[in-house]
Amino acid sequence: MANENIKPELTNAFDAGIRFSLFNKRLDIDAGYYHRNTSNLITYRNYPIELGIDPQFENSGSMSSQGIEVSLNARLIEKEQLSWSVYANMSTLTNKVNTLANGDIIRSMDNVSGIGRQSETVGSFYGYRIKGVFRSEDEVDLQKADGTPYKSGDYIIDDVNNDGKINELDKQIIGNPLPDLYGGIGTGFRYKRISLDANFSFAYGQDIYNRFNQQMHLMSDYSNQSPDVSTRWRSESQSGTGLSRAAYGDPSSNGVASDLWVENGGYSRLKFLTISYDLPLKNKVAFIKGIRVNVTGENLLTFTSYSGWDPEVVSSSDVLLRGIVLAPLLCRGRLFWVLKFHFKDKNIAYAKDPIQ
Amino acid sequence: MQKIQFNSNSYGLNIRSSLGLKAIQVLTLMFSLMLAGCSGFYDVNPYSVVKDADFNKNRDDLNASAMGMYQPLTQEVHKFLLWGDARADMVTTGQSEPDPYINEFVLNSISKQNPYTNYGGLYKTITRCNQQLEKVYKVAELDDKILPRDAAAFYAEALLLRAYSYFILAKSFEEFPIILSDYAEKVTYVSESGDTVYRKAQSLSNAEIRGSFYYMRNREDVLRMIYSDVLTGLGILPINFEWNRNSLPAQERYGRISQPMAATFAAELALWLGNYQAASAFANSPVRNSNHTLGSSGTWINQFTGSYASLHSLFLLGYNYNNSFEGNRLQEFTSPIAKDGGKYYLKPASHVIQNIFSYEGGDIRTVFSYKIINGDTAIWKYIGADNVASMRPAYQSDASWQFYRSADAFIIKALADLMLDDYSTAFNFVNMLRVARGLTALDPTQTDYRNKEFMLDLIFKEKARENAFEGKRWYDLMLWSRLSRQNQLAEAVAAKYGYPKSEEVKARLQNEENWYIPIDPVLW
Numbered sequence: 001m002a003n004e005n006i007k008p009e010l011t012n013a014f015d016a017g018i019r020f021s022l023f024n025k026r027l028d029i030d031a032g033y034y035h036r037n038t039s040n041l042i043t044y045r046n047y048p049i050e051l052g053i054d055p056q057f058e059n060s061g062s063m064s065s066q067g068i069e070v071s072l073n074a075r076l077i078e079k080e081q082l083s084w085s086v087y088a089n090m091s092t093l094t095n096k097v098n099t100l101a102n103g104d105i106i107r108s109m110d111n112v113s114g115i116g117r118q119s120e121t122v123g124s125f126y127g128y129r130i131k132g133v134f135r136s137e138d139e140v141d142l143q144k145a146d147g148t149p150y151k152s153g154d155y156i157i158d159d160v161n162n163d164g165k166i167n168e169l170d171k172q173i174i175g176n177p178l179p180d181l182y183g184g185i186g187t188g189f190r191y192k193r194i195s196l197d198a199n200f201s202f203a204y205g206q207d208i209y210n211r212f213n214q215q216m217h218l219m220s221d222y223s224n225q226s227p228d229v230s231t232r233w234r235s236e237s238q239s240g241t242g243l244s245r246a247a248y249g250d251p252s253s254n255g256v257a258s259d260l261w262v263e264n265g266g267y268s269r270l271k272f273l274t275i276s277y278d279l280p281l282k283n284k285v286a287f288i289k290g291i292r293v294n295v296t297g298e299n300l301l302t303f304t305s306y307s308g309w310d311p312e313v314v315s316s317s318d319v320l321l322r323g324i325v326l327a328p329l330l331c332r333g334r335l336f337w338v339l340k341f342h343f344k345d346k347n348i349a350y351a352k353d354p355i356q
Numbered sequence: 357m358q359k360i361q362f363n364s365n366s367y368g369l370n371i372r373s374s375l376g377l378k379a380i381q382v383l384t385l386m387f388s389l390m391l392a393g394c395s396g397f398y399d400v401n402p403y404s405v406v407k408d409a410d411f412n413k414n415r416d417d418l419n420a421s422a423m424g425m426y427q428p429l430t431q432e433v434h435k436f437l438l439w440g441d442a443r444a445d446m447v448t449t450g451q452s453e454p455d456p457y458i459n460e461f462v463l464n465s466i467s468k469q470n471p472y473t474n475y476g477g478l479y480k481t482i483t484r485c486n487q488q489l490e491k492v493y494k495v496a497e498l499d500d501k502i503l504p505r506d507a508a509a510f511y512a513e514a515l516l517l518r519a520y521s522y523f524i525l526a527k528s529f530e531e532f533p534i535i536l537s538d539y540a541e542k543v544t545y546v547s548e549s550g551d552t553v554y555r556k557a558q559s560l561s562n563a564e565i566r567g568s569f570y571y572m573r574n575r576e577d578v579l580r581m582i583y584s585d586v587l588t589g590l591g592i593l594p595i596n597f598e599w600n601r602n603s604l605p606a607q608e609r610y611g612r613i614s615q616p617m618a619a620t621f622a623a624e625l626a627l628w629l630g631n632y633q634a635a636s637a638f639a640n641s642p643v644r645n646s647n648h649t650l651g652s653s654g655t656w657i658n659q660f661t662g663s664y665a666s667l668h669s670l671f672l673l674g675y676n677y678n679n680s681f682e683g684n685r686l687q688e689f690t691s692p693i694a695k696d697g698g699k700y701y702l703k704p705a706s707h708v709i710q711n712i713f714s715y716e717g718g719d720i721r722t723v724f725s726y727k728i729i730n731g732d733t734a735i736w737k738y739i740g741a742d743n744v745a746s747m748r749p750a751y752q753s754d755a756s757w758q759f760y761r762s763a764d765a766f767i768i769k770a771l772a773d774l775m776l777d778d779y780s781t782a783f784n785f786v787n788m789l790r791v792a793r794g795l796t797a798l799d800p801t802q803t804d805y806r807n808k809e810f811m812l813d814l815i816f817k818e819k820a821r822e823n824a825f826e827g828k829r830w831y832d833l834m835l836w837s838r839l840s841r842q843n844q845l846a847e848a849v850a851a852k853y854g855y856p857k858s859e860e861v862k863a864r865l866q867n868e869e870n871w872y873i874p875i876d877p878v879l880w
Contacts, residue, residue: 003558048565049476049880050533051557052428052483053540058558102562144456147465151453167469168879221694249699251453 090183127257153245177323180205440827687753
């Protein structure tokens with residue numbers, strides 16, 4: 001059954017900004033406010049199950065993003081032999097789903113769910129909040145969905161509706177995959193034949209759902225686990241450091257998606273650092289204008305509290321499943337050199353990559 | 357697209373200013389190129405999408421749609437096991453710490469939040485049947501190779517499969533809507549001003565769609581509706597119809613609706629509705645059909661170990677693991693072997709082993725239905741590869757799910773004749789089944805076969821052996837209660853639990869309204 005009424009999404013964008021230069025055009029400043037309101041949001045619609053049809057695309061709901069964008073460009077030194085410039089840009093982002101005609105949209109991937117819900121950030125992580133571990137049988141005051149009690153060593157899950165039972169109704173929003181603030185800072189320095197360029201990028205305020213880390217702490221089968229599981233709950237006297245008991249087949253569903261595996265994804269990173277040198281040439285080689293040697297390092301330094309390997313999470317194409325790490329992807333710190341011949345009428349570059 | 361337009365216009369203007377009149381021709385050319393470009397920019401007929409209009413044109417299309425009607429059911433058989441057996445007396449959990457949602461079925465305390473209550477798969481089949489019903493005769497007009505008897509067969513197939521899906525719903529769920537047309541295309545409801553309105557589902561909210569659903573408040577009415585659909589289907593389904601004219605592979609012989617299946621279904625419904633004469637008469641057809649027989653004890657296990665059972669089966673859901681990895685979750689649900697993917701959610705209840713299976717020797721069903729693995733009993737039907745100790749390979753869960761087999765028709769015949777006070781026929785049919793499974797015939801001089809209560813007990817015990825762990829027991833207890841006019845279900849199910857749980861369950865199940873699974877379809 002086709003939806004013949006589907007229309008394109010409409011985005012109304014409002015931008016206001018000022019641009020000015022100071023100190024004899026040495027400093028350019030560009031600052032602005034943006035507000036984007038997207039209506040006719042194309043979403044999947046789940047029909048009542050009795051209709052027996054798969055979800056369908058439809059236009060439903062609206063979403064807004066707003067924030068401030070600032071960029072600076074400073075030419076600190078500008079001389080024939082010596083120049084130095086610094087540039088920076090940053091943006092803030094506040095995203096909110098304004099309306100959703102057919103209620104929440106939940107999408108799951110490998111047990112982790114993202115939700116589109118009115119008044120919340122799109123793609124917020126959706127799961128349970130964990131308050132600790134039942135240290136002993138006496139502490140157990142919650143029941144599983146079937147009414148049987150949890151066991152000591154199970155996670156204490158936040159009982160949202162206070163009915164003493166943990167089930168679907170106790171799921172809540174446990175994280176936000178979009179940054180509040182992001183941007184980059186760079187600099188370019190040149191002295192005679194040597195130049196140095198560097199660029200930092202940063203993003204703060206976003207969370208990462210570290211599903212890989214969770215799998216390394218599931219303790220529900222015989223697969224390899226993190227060494228940390230040695231500090232799991234073992235008994236009343238060895239109640240561990242906050243990890244659940246090990247139980248084959250996970251009978252108490254300690255492996256549900258929970259805030260325990262949501263991490264602060266904020267980071268700053270030296271994206272690249274390049275040093276170049278222009279080789280001095282004698283005029284004998286008539287057709288070559290110049291030769292430049294570059295050494296570039298990528299992702300040399302990262303400052304983050306995130307425990308995984310790369311805080312720049314490769315997002316799923318699905319807007320509801322952002323910021324979820326299923327498997328650890330190696331962040332490639334790379335170093336490579338480039339030899340660049342500058343011909344009188346052509347540019348040919350020879351690059352060798354990577355060294356590391 | 358707007359951007360393209362702007363660029364070409366401005367380019368055109370530049371040409372005009374420098375080249376004068378000739379530019380008008382160029383401009384026209386540019387403009388026509390631009391228009392031609394639009395259909396290339398937006399793919400008006402994307403090849404990756406099957407459009408409804410390109411489909412449903414010939415016999416093969418109808419056949420493909422028919423296959424699609426069965427497909428959702430193949431994904432639901434583990435639920436059928438929960439709905440029909442985990443709740444009943446023959447099955448309990450094998451896990452020392454049971455999975456909560458499985459355990460709700462075992463404990464008879466099913467909550468609406470339980471994901472296994474989701475009956476969406478049945479409605480997928482119902483929807484596809486409704487779509488098939490609405491298009492069979494339209495497609496038949498387009499393809500002259502579809503003979504009237506072919507069209508009738510396709511129509512009857514959809515009608516009967518829809519009826520079978522509703523029969524499962526009617527026996528299992530507290531409440532469910534009756535949908536008898538393609539609702540996705542056309543929702544019919546009565547507006548506030550009293551007019552009957554037809555709308556596309558797309559234009560209505562989910563609440564409005566739900567508001568238009570029709571519920572039958574009386575379960576007997578639902579059964580009567582199903583019965584009349586089955587009679588209609590039976591009437592128009594050509595006798596000995598072959599779905600595939602060139603050859604008839606086993607999966608089509610047993611996996612699709614057939615005349616003997618329809619007759620067995622009609623007989624079962626007649627029995628439920630108390631129409632015993634009709635039940636007995638309908639059962640004659642599958643009983644006498646030479647393509648389907650009781651078989652022998654030696655071939656009985658083939659219906660589980662082989663992909664398809666010769667002769668025994670009337671209607672089943674088959675799987676083809678080797679070529680296409682089709683499988684079900686029955687191995688996961690019943691196997692105690694963790695490395696094979698077994699979770700051991702369900703195992704035989706111990707009192708069943710003692711009370712229901714016979715130990716007279718020679719009964720293949722006692723040998724094959726369960727085994728002792730790792731010191732505990734396990735359901736063997738879905739994991740065993742023979743009746744000794746060989747098992748299916750890990751994760752190769754492709755045992756057929758049996759809806760009807762020849763033995764069901766014999767048992768229906770026995771029950772119907774018993775209810776008609778034809779005691780000797782009932783007794784003979786029970787004996788035929790016993791002998792075919794390796795037991796000796798009961799001696800009429802030693803058996804109180806004219807005692808209806810005794811015989812009901814005997815026949816349902818025979819049925820329990822025959823259909824053990826096949827998702828039938830709960831419904832058999834319901835039927836037994838109907839035939840004996842007393843609640844057999846409460847007592848039988850309560851016997852599974854220790855005191856005081858047994859008393860609590862018994863008290864609750866004394867009320868027939870508590871026999872049905874609650875569902876909150878909005879959750880799924």
